[in-house]
Amino acid sequence: MKSTSLSLIAGTVALAAVTGFAALTAPGDGGTTEAKAATRLPVERSSLLCPAPGLSDLAETTYTSFTPAGGSGGEAGTAELKESTSTTADDATGKDGNKEKKDKAKADSGKPVVSLKEPGKPATADESGADAPALVGTATGRLAPGWTTQQTTTVEAGGARGLLGVSCTGPDTDFWFPAASTAKSREDYVHLTNPDDTAAVADIELYGPDGTLKSDVGEGITVPARSSVPVLISTLTSAVAEDVTVHVTTRTGRVGAVVRTADEETGSDWLAASTDPTGTLVLPGIPADATSVRLVAFAPGDDDADLKVKLLGKTGAISPAGREDLYVKSRMTAGIDLKDITRGEAGSLLLTPAQGGKGTPVVAALRVVRGKGDAQEVGYIPATGPVGAQATAADNRAEGSTLSLTAPGATATVKVTASAGSEGGEQTVKTYTVKGGTTLAVTPPVPSGLKGGYALTVETQSGGPVHAARTLALPQDGIQMFTVQTLPDDGGTVEVPAAEQDLSVLDD
Numbered sequence: 085m086k087s088t089s090l091s092l093i094a095g096t097v098a099l100a101a102v103t104g105f106a107a108l109t110a111p112g113d114g115g116t117t118e119a120k121a122a123t124r125l126p127v128e129r130s131s132l133l134c135p136a137p138g139l140s141d142l143a144e145t146t147y148t149s150f151t152p153a154g155g156s157g158g159e160a161g162t163a164e165l166k167e168s169t170s171t172t173a174d175d176a177t178g179k180d181g182n183k184e185k186k187d188k189a190k191a192d193s194g195k196p197v198v199s200l201k202e203p204g205k206p207a208t209a210d211e212s213g214a215d216a217p218a219l220v221g222t223a224t225g226r227l228a229p230g231w232t233t234q235q236t237t238t239v240e241a242g243g244a245r246g247l248l249g250v251s252c253t254g255p256d257t258d259f260w261f262p263a264a265s266t267a268k269s270r271e272d273y274v275h276l277t278n279p280d281d282t283a284a285v286a287d288i289e290l291y292g293p294d295g296t297l298k299s300d301v302g303e304g305i306t307v308p309a310r311s312s313v314p315v316l317i318s319t320l321t322s323a324v325a326e327d328v329t330v331h332v333t334t335r336t337g338r339v340g341a342v343v344r345t346a347d348e349e350t351g352s353d354w355l356a357a358s359t360d361p362t363g364t365l366v367l368p369g370i371p372a373d374a375t376s377v378r379l380v381a382f383a384p385g386d387d388d389a390d391l392k393v394k395l396l397g398k399t400g401a402i403s404p405a406g407r408e409d410l411y412v413k414s415r416m417t418a419g420i421d422l423k424d425i426t427r428g429e430a431g432s433l434l435l436t437p438a439q440g441g442k443g444t445p446v447v448a449a450l451r452v453v454r455g456k457g458d459a460q461e462v463g464y465i466p467a468t469g470p471v472g473a474q475a476t477a478a479d480n481r482a483e484g485s486t487l488s489l490t491a492p493g494a495t496a497t498v499k500v501t502a503s504a505g506s507e508g509g510e511q512t513v514k515t516y517t518v519k520g521g522t523t524l525a526v527t528p529p530v531p532s533g534l535k536g537g538y539a540l541t542v543e544t545q546s547g548g549p550v551h552a553a554r555t556l557a558l559p560q561d562g563i564q565m566f567t568v569q570t571l572p573d574d575g576g577t578v579e580v581p582a583a584e585q586d587l588s589v590l591d592d
Contacts, residue, residue, distance in 0.1 A: 122579040122580065123580055123581075124578065124580070125577060126155050126228070126229040126577055127228050127575070127577065127578055128224065128225065129223070129228050130163075130222070130228040130229075130231040131221065131222050132165065132219075132221045132223075132232075132233050132252040132253065133220055133252055133253055133339075134147065134165065134233060134250070134252040134277075134340075135275035135314075135342050135344065136217055136275065137235060138213065138214035139237070139239055139346070139352065141213050141214050142240055142241060143214060143216070143237050143239050143244070144210070145210065145211045145212070145236065146208060147165065147198045147208060147209045147219070147233060147235055148208050148506070148539070149198050149206065149207045149208075149232070149478065150200070150231075150478040150539040151163060151200060151227045151228070151230055151232070152503075153511075154203070154204075155229030155576055158226055159226065160225050160227075161223065161226050161228060162199070162222075162223065162224055162227060163199065163200035163221070163223035163224075163228070164196050164198070164199045165196070165197050165219040165221030165233060166194050166196050166197060167194060167195040167217045167218075167219060167220075168217055168218045168219060168278075168310050169217075169308065169310060198219075198233070200223070203227060204504060204511065205503065205504045205505075206478060206539050207506065217312070218311075221252075228576075229574075229576035229577065230541075230574040232476040232478045232539070234249065235251075235252055236249045236567070238560070238565070239352065240560055243346060243348065244346055244351075244352045246351030246462065247461070247556070247560075247565035247567045248344070248352055248353050248354055248567060249353070249479070249556060249567030249568075250356060251356065251477075251478070252340070253342060253357070254340065255278075255279050255338040255339060256339070256341075257334045257338050258331075258332070259330075259331070259332040259333075259341040259357040260330075260357055260358045260360075260382070262327075262358055262380040262382050262417065262447055262448055262466075263451050263464060263466075264317060264330045264343050265325065265326055266290075266297075266318045266323060266324055266325050267324060270345065271316070271346040271347075272316075272318070272343055272344065272345045274314070274330060274342075274343050275312060275341065276305065276314075276315065276340070276341055277311070277313075278308065278311055278312070279339075280309060280310070281309050282309055283307065283308050283336075284337025284339050285304055285337065286335070286339055287302060287304065287305070288302040288303075288317075288320060289330070289333075290317065290320060290321055290323075290328055290329070290330060291328065291329040291331070291416065292323055292328055292329075292417055293327060293418070295415055295416050296415065297320075297323045297325070298321065301320055302321075307339055314344075325417075327417045327418075328417060329380070329447070330343060331384070342355070342356055342357070347462060350453055350460045351461050353463050353464055354464070356464070357466060358448060358449055358466040358467045358468075359466070359469045359572065361383075361385070361445035361447050362443075363437055363442070363443020363445060364443065364492075365446065365467035366432060366433070366490060366492050367379075367432060367434075367449070367467050367468070368488050368490045368551040368553040368570060369430075369486075369525075369555055369568050370425070370431050370432060370450065370465065370488075371426070371430060371463075371486070371555055371566065371568075372428055372430040372525065373426075373454055373564070374425070374426050374453065375454060375455060375456055375460075376423060376424065377421075377422040377425050377450055378421050379419065379433065379448065379449075379450055380417060380419045380448065381410060381412050381417075381419075381446050381447065381448040382412065382416075382417050382418070382448070383416075383444055383446045384415065384446075388412060388413050389437075389446045390409070390412075390438040391411070391412065391435045391437065392408065392435070392439070393408055393409065394433070394436070395426070395434075396431055396433075396434050396492065396523045397426070397430075397522065397523055398430070398522060399522060400521050400522055401522075404422055404425050407421075407422055412444075412446055430523060430525035431523050432488060432490040432523045432551065433450065434492050435448060447467060448467045449467065450464065450465040450466075454566060455564050459563045459564070461563055466570060468551060468553070468570035468572045469551070470549035470573065471498065471542050471543070471551065471552050471571055471573060472572070472573030473543065473573060474541060474542070474543045475552060475571035475572055475574050476571065476574060477539065477540045477571055478539045480528070480554070481556070482534055484556055484558055485527070485557075487525070487526050487527075487528040487553075487554055488523055488525045488552060488553045488554075489518045489524045489550055490522070490524075490551045491518040491519065491522065491547070491549070491550050492520075492521065492548075495517065495518065495547050495548065496547030496550045497515060497516070497517050497544075498515070498518065498542050498543060498544055498545055498550050499513060499543045500513070500514050500516060500541070500542050501541045501543070502514075502528060502529040502530055502531045502540055503531065503539040504538065505535045505536045505537065506536035506538065507535035508533060508535035508536065509531035509535055509538065510532045510533060511531055512530065512531050513529070514528075520547075520548060528554075540554060552571040553568050553569065553570045556569075
């Protein structure tokens with residue numbers, strides 16, 4: 085076989101790994117044989133972006149980075165998160181001429197914060213204070229498939245009080261955030277982080293109960309290379325609205341986007357993006373002791389959405405009395421107060437088209453409050469996709485975690501792996517069966533001999549789709565501080581067609 089033929093085959097395989105499609109043309113016969121059957125292969129490169137956690141000098145942030153074991157037999161690879169350049173919104177729009185400040189931030193960028201050494205064992209790092217930067221990271225080789233990083237920040241006092249958690253996001257070009265706000269009591273920021281070596285340009289659109297909230301300053305926001313820009317939502321419009329949907333898109337480049345919310349009464353948390361607009365949505369993991377739950381939805385297309393609202397609990401589905409329906413007008417944000425809908429029993433929300441109605445695509449999120457009076461604490465649950473093959477929550481402690489598993493359709497079985505601890509301990513595996521139309525809320529398994537933190541990985545074994553969320557609770561001074569992270573499929577594998585070929589035509 086000629087060396088040029090070997091190069092052709094290698095190039096085809098590489099193309100398939102990147103694009104998910106390959107076709108091989110045999111030299112001399114003029115024909116093309118396309119792939120006839122797809123196979124799933126582990127990804128070879130992953131990117132993650134963590135927003136700047138700094139809210140207060142009292143902020144204490146823990147990063148937990150993890151890749152599930154057994155994802156790839158390839159090269160060892162690396163997985164590292166580094167400091168980005170922090171940039172203000174004025175910097176991004178060219179209003180701040182402080183060159184000395186910018187040059188210093190650029191010089192400080194690129195410092196490694198957390199490095200993962202091996203699959204199956206978390207790596208952690210801590211940062212303190214308000215100056216902790218956003219992070220930009222890449223994983224390769226055996227550390228790439230399913231790479232996950234959790235950012236958890238505790239602020240014990242002040243206006244930013246709370247337990248703020250977010251799964252660091254991959255870069256993209258389109259994000260939807262229902263449940264943001266421009267109310268007087270709120271201070272919500274959109275954090276935009278650019279992982280690439282060239283600038284990205286982003287637009288931020290806002291939609292309230294009556295439609296578009298007009299803004300000129302939300303257009304053409306420059307996010308410099310390997311930098312992060314926080315944008316205060318209330319500076320983009322003069323309109324005051326309790327429920328606002330934020331839409332982030334990019335004209336050039338790509339970004340990671342997440343919203344940091346802060347409320348005078350209920351504290352702070354991160355609002356992650358809703359899953360892509362679709363006709364049926366699942367919002368898993370409402371805590372059993374929720375004292376207030378507010379649903380916010382938005383229909384981005386030309387059609388209105390008529391939705392049925394159901395709570396999937398321990399024994400089945402119920403329709404909340406007087407709140408069974410939600411009508412969402414096209415390009416208008418709709419909100420409904422579900423109050424203490426769980427009534428002591430953890431559950432998940434299912435949104436489906438009303439009977440006889442068509443499945444108009446919508447996005448949605450929940451604003452969840454625990455506690456009362458001065459002891460209130462807020463968290464957010466965006467609509468999320470199913471666990472699929474595998475999904476992971478990276479930061480778990482010996483106590484305080486609750487895993488919610490929801491099967492909106494058929495009964496399903498999942499395997500839950502508690503990883504080795506970051507400082508010691510052996511992994512533990514447990515299997516759960518989730519009955520169709522119910523939510524199973526469990527205290528997840530803990531690694532034997534645990535030292536440090538650990539990760540939970542959920543894998544679908546059989547049956548229908550399962551949606552999952554992990555609640556982390558760290559009470560402080562009588563306040564039930566908590567944060568909820570959903571567990572969509574981690575995208576650790578990609579479909580690659582297997583090219584059919586006649587190698588005889590490649591012989592000398």
